Amino acid sequence: MGNQRIGKPDSQERRNILKKTATVLTVAGISNIIPEIVSAADNSPLSGLLAEFAHEILILSPEMATSLGLDKGQLAGLEAKLSDNSEKGLSEWSRQIRSMRQRLDKVKASLKNEKDQIQYETVSYAVDRGLDGLGFSYGGGAAAGFSGGTETYSLSQQNGVTTSMADFLNSQHRIENKADIEAYLLRLQAFSRQIKEETEELKREASIGVIPPNFIAQKAFAQMQDFRAIKAEEQSFVQNLDIRAKKAGIQGSFSDKAAKIVKDSLYPALDIELAEFSKILPKAGNNPSVSRLPDGEAYYHWALRLGTTLTTSASDIHKIGLEQNEILKAEMDGLLKSQGFTQGSVGQRLQALSKDQRFIYPDNDAGRAEILDYLNGRLAAIRPLLPKLSHLGMKAPILVKRVPPDVEKGAPLGYMNFPALDGSRPAIYYINLASTNLWPRYSLTTLTAHEGIPGHSWQGAYLAEHHSEIPLISSMMGFNAFVEGWALYAEKLVDELGLYTNDPVGRIGYLLDQQFRASRLVIDTGLHSMGWSRDQAIRYLIDECGYVVDAATSEVDRYCASPGQACGYKMGQLEILRLRQKAKDQLGSAFDLASFNDAIVKTGGVPLPVLGDVINRYIARSKS
Template sequence: MTTRREALGGIAMATALATPAAAAVRRRAAVKPAKTAARIVLDQAGQELLRLNPQYATSLGLDTGRNADLRARLDAADPGIDPRWVSEIDGIRARIGRLDKTRLSAIEAAQVGTLDYAAESAQIGRRFAYGNDGSKGLLNGPAPYVVSQQDGAVTSIPEFLNSQHPVKTRADAEAYLARIAAFARLLDSESARFTADATAGVTPPSFIARNALGQLQDYRKVAASDQPMVQSLAKRAAAAGIAGDWQGRATAAVNQLVYPALDRQIIAFTRATRNSTDVAGAQRLPDGEAFYAWALRCGTTTSASASEVHQTGLRQNDEIKARIDAILQSQGMTRGSVGERVVALNSRPDQLFSNDDAGRAQVIAYIKGKIAATRALTPRVSHLKLRAPVDVKRVPPDIQDGAALGYMQPAALDGSRPAIYYVNLKSTSLWPKYQLATLSAHEAIPGHSWQFAYLAENGGDTPIVSSMIGNNAFVEGWALYSEQLMDEMGLYANDPLGRVGYLQAQQFRACRLVADTGLHAFGWSRDKAVDFLVQQTGKGRDAMTSEIDRYCASPGQACGYKMGHNAIVALRDKARARLGARFDLASFDDALIKTGGVPLALLDGVVDSWMRGRG
């Protein structure tokens, strides 16, 4: 694939060749190099996956041209394993199997290997039909429950329409209305799926069911005309000068289509979950032990067992707590356990923002300041001159009860929309000031938004499919490694409490290894897992309850952070020891980013290839 620089060079050459005798040369200069066999396979997979994922196409800014029809559609969610996914994934693996692996470049080997690993994970996942449409393991991690406090149409579609669906033309607005109608159909499809799962004995734990049902009911209580997705269409259509009664038409669609389907879903969900128990872990699911082994494979992209992951978390928790203890003692905080002292820190007035709209605005402003500080340090950790624009927003109040405490929505690949860093401000007490710098390094710069920016800003050298595959351990491992980079670059040199926040975030990820495996492999209750996180990390009980509920709905995902971080740091140590003075930190970091994200099982080979290139 021609790079942006090569393309511009070709234009300059063509301009210089002004004589008729140079016409043939000019024509040859304008011809792009032929795609390699590997790139053809990767690009075909990307296009086909976009066709199966209209929402991904919009999120990436790729619902244009031959994919323009996708802008009016939502992802399908039919009961059972979707045969289209079966055919697609088997086809991907077959085409990869026919490639001559000896002819692949190092980067192609990483990209092809990544796609093959993900497709194999999806094939393994067919064993577990519940909660699954056939894509799990390829584009998303295991989610055993169709509807939970964080999964389902109500928690995703309205915000997707509001923040990602463009409204610049009349066609965009009509497509928006078509998606509202599709939202109603999706609700009914979900209801059929979770009803079938309940018949097979699969329902979310009772505490998750109560929360999810409350979210459905709360959404239903809002007048259709006041729904954010309705108002969003009306406001943006007016701003774009698109004439029409968009408010009235969207309101009617919600009243006539969405709300009747939602009423049916509320009844069906109530019926399906009436016998749910409070058993939290995956062991309660059919073939639950094997399901969790698959979830760990997807979440960590390794073959590590639950026991190995659990013991890693216990060991690293103790190591990081010792470092936190030393800093707290230096600040005169000597009484009680590390967790108890951090709990006390959480309630200090100098670390809190007022729990009102003014305080929430101050949190957003403070985060933006920290992003500016971390951005200034990026030339020391990367040679890539990425723009990586990022906006900071509050998690919408209508989904904050089930949402993560902080998360990133990557930028559109076409540059039409920046990355959006969401922070959950249900209560400002969820985010004491000393924790916000490391959160910003993780979610924004040089974490998620920086890594994803490469995919959007590298001139098309990275296949689209690399932006779609969810390599959880690499993506989250890179973000956690970014937190460490900022500490190493001196972000906390004059901020000891900020360093406590950084170390607490690292310790928290180590404790996740323990809590997630405890829940799903060792029979821990929800209360035991919450108590463990609160006592060990000093984080608030409400926040940790939300976290544990998240692990219940997404088994294995929380283990990717620290396992990914551990792998990156270990490989960096290996490269530094082998290369000595030839080791360059920024080049090492860029070598990882340029892969687009790979399974940890392939990361060693990526670093070995990079080291060979260093001589």
Template sequence: MMLDRRHLLLTGAAAGLVAGSPSFAKGHKAAHHLAKAAAPATPDSRLADHMTGLSETLLSRWPETATNLGLDTGARAGLKSALSDASPSAHASDVSFSADALRQLTAIPDAGLSPRSKLDKATVAYALQLGVEAAPFDFGNNTLASAMSEAAGPHVVDQQSGAYSSLPEFLDSQHKVDTAADADAYLSRLHEMARTIAHENERIVSDAGKGVIPPDFILANAIGQQQDLLAIPAEKSRLAQSLARRAAAKKLGGDYGARAARLVESEVYPALGRQLETLKSLQPKAGHDAGVWRLADGEAYYSWLLKVGTSTSLTAEQIHQMGLEQNRAIEDRMDGLLRKQGLTQGSVGERMAALGKDPKYLFPDTDAGRAQLIAYLNGVIASVRPKLAKAFDLKLKAPIQVKRVPVEIQDGAGQGYMNTGSLDGSRPSIYYINLKTTSNWPKFSLPTLTFHEGIPGHAWQGAYLTETGKMPLIRVLISGFNAYVEGYALYAEQLGDEIGMYDDDWAGRLGYLQAQKFRAVRLVVDTGLHAKRWSREQAVQWAMDNTGRTRDAMTSEIDRYCGTPGQACGYKIGHTEINRMREKAKAALGARYDLRKFDDLIVETGAVPITVLGDVVDSWIASGGTMKL
């Protein structure tokens, strides 16, 4: 599984859990042996044994994930020198594996399983079914692995995917270098990187023969990034510098920096140069159409991508209409708030754009201003903590450190993201915010971002995982259900409003609604591009008109949706479905309904398909709101 930045964030909590807790691997192994020794075996223990074996198989197929989780040691140490299969045969292998694993899993009866075991089985089965259903789409990145890393899409390589983009970050931030063996494994992976790039090149050529060529604007972006990378002397490349720096810090000797530079110069760069020439050769054949409708079986393909991105059976038309309706409803609410403040001229988007330029809401675009902004975020976190008891019974510590995105990666990094802390408490959750310019962050936009990334959002999700240790390894490996992960974070933004964080902050409430509106806009433009044949320019303009954001920002967003169609739909679909479940529970339980218990249930369930989450909530309702997982 080639890890992109999004998947590294998704598994960050799991990495903290596994790497931060020596007892995890021992306890997992001991539990496995105890289960095998028990006589007779119970339905739960039989399923646990099966899941243990499946987890080991997945780790062997996804060595980068083993590294990310700190599981590439001991008997699995060989995985630290390997990369996932990127060859032309990898797609067929993945489909075959998914089908075999699904048959074995479904052969285990549900009878006698505990609610938690039924949940684990249903979650894994859903993911494997996605892998099986990828069979017709033997191009780009369309596998179980890509579905679970939120990287499914039509292009082998584009502006946001490919070994050239993901592996330097992975090797630098995830591949530990503490010993000579670690450094040797790093060198092995540099050699494998060249092989991976060559395999990608074979697939790019094969895909072009099937009529699958990235749009001209995607090709131009990827070509520019590869040219910039190749312009860096091998010895100064991140690939070489990372190993040189860390090997020197550990006093390993062995001249590892020079050895890495030689591999970059003699193997990686030549392979990347050949890939660059291949991409250039496709430019005369590339069209400007942005959507996957242009591909053979494009409609069926987009339906699969929407299932991957939303874990529902909603059609593109249903999602498009949902986006239009929610965009209008949120806009009406924003219009009312703006009018109460005497802001009546222009569209809602125009008024929000003007508000975002008002100096009273902006921090100075200086280092001192950036420090003020970070201090403000810490204040928001401190102010929400006492109010969490209104929404949860869970008692979690969820420590958070706010940091600026490192300057050297800010141009390509997200605007805000969370790396969840370690189980042993040695590292808190880190909330990163991109401060390339403070003008992107008017003060009223920051509270809702903080509730999304921090508490009660992603940091709260991660704190349950790291502070309780209740998730089995298979649920850590099979956790790329975007509609749950991001849908819950949007729900957390809503909770911020509901527990009173904007009672005296009308501008902050507008910032919250603007963020929700942006996610509704995503539903419209993603389906517009891929189902309604919108042009790139049409999608960019519609997004600008309806969000009040800049052309550059919306162009970057639209290009992202071209690379991973359907993924951006998961946020608002997940949020909408969680609210639908909440209203259903309130109506069914009446006086027995307790918001705190409902919210606890959503967090305790963990990353699951939205349809599976619905089954969990239905069972909870049937129990009178008392069921425990």
């Protein structure tokens, strides 16, 4: 999310969690296991079927159960497990998706009402994209299609066991009692198994010509080497175990056991993976496009559909990006001049603004603390606006945290993890503070609106605070254009309500982020459909958005590894704005912004075509 990848959680986090698995666990129906989460609002065949699907996915994805706070009670056995990413696990997911399609077809005739229809169409869309994924021998297959986004390569600068392990253990796995610690140690052992599975997948991909471009492969390899260079006892997820145990009042020392697992099991597996990766590196070329891969053009079409939930062509998305870029540059032009930035192109003036020391925090721990304080202050400034934006009255608690220093090198600039459904863990809004120079003050308000409220944390809060009103499976699917489109729309909402009235430089930051998302449409399609080089894409971000070379390079490399995902932000926002204007035109003075926003959030997340149907029904109800 934010200025780099989804999702995590969103979208991205769920995509990383919904892996191919074959975990064995036999339990009763899910509504008996977690009745406080599963709605019993109706007894329709579809409601029961969706509950079955949710249960089956939790069994396949123990990490998802932990992320949602559901690995307890009769599902407590999942707390010690990790997903199976082997060829067997891939087959399990393929069978799961095919079975879901067959069972959905059987209940179609029994749909009773509008709610049933929306839920059926939403789950059907996700299942069908999973079926599409079965046509490719890389990119995540059925699990990637169902969860809403593909990572082309099993290893990249943003994808792989070592990039996600520390955050998962430190932030997601709970430590409340000794059983939790035993499960933690078992999971740490299982990460060694996942590294072995990842190594086999790396070799298989290379055998069919699916190798990341050299600039991605080298970066991923260096990150893994850096991880391996840390002494086992100094890994954050080792050191933190005793710290967290002490906070929970648990007697004993456990970090030594964790360090031994790292030394005896995890590091040896990683050494083998590094050796195999080093054999593949010389075969990596410099072509950034996924169109060079087997059936690459069709793969990009699938990736673009996952990213946008639309069938809009790459060429049309490219044109939309160019048009939006010019509109937003024109608006920034006047604001920049009013602040004394008059020389050069808009991009050059934005570069000058980014270097203005008035807006730069000290690049030290004191500066990092200032940024975290400012972010909490921005959340406090936005909260009074919420009654104008929604009638739902949600609390949406948010914890603002720095990305852990030991993983920040390869982590996104900003992202958010959704809250646990049972309320045991709030939303966590992460910011990468590797360098405070990444975050001039004028960029932080719009980041907070996007990741916090009324963006991701607000939208995710509905899943936690109103879980009885929507099926559990809504928290397991990922519709990137909905999640990121809503968050980008949220940035616009706070501008419309006057948050920048006395902050013209902050408004430039807001418009820059909007323009940046328009540029993503241009660059992603340029790279994967129009023959753009990596250097051409980097230069576009520098010239148009005023990015410095390192930031532009990091962004472009992200698009090379996760095609299509970056297009969801602007395409989703534009569709929400189109639907809002349609509602305004048809309802006139009866239009209520808060009710419109609530109609969107209350879906729990749907593909954009389904969202269009939702708003059509909202308009009809409002008229009557």
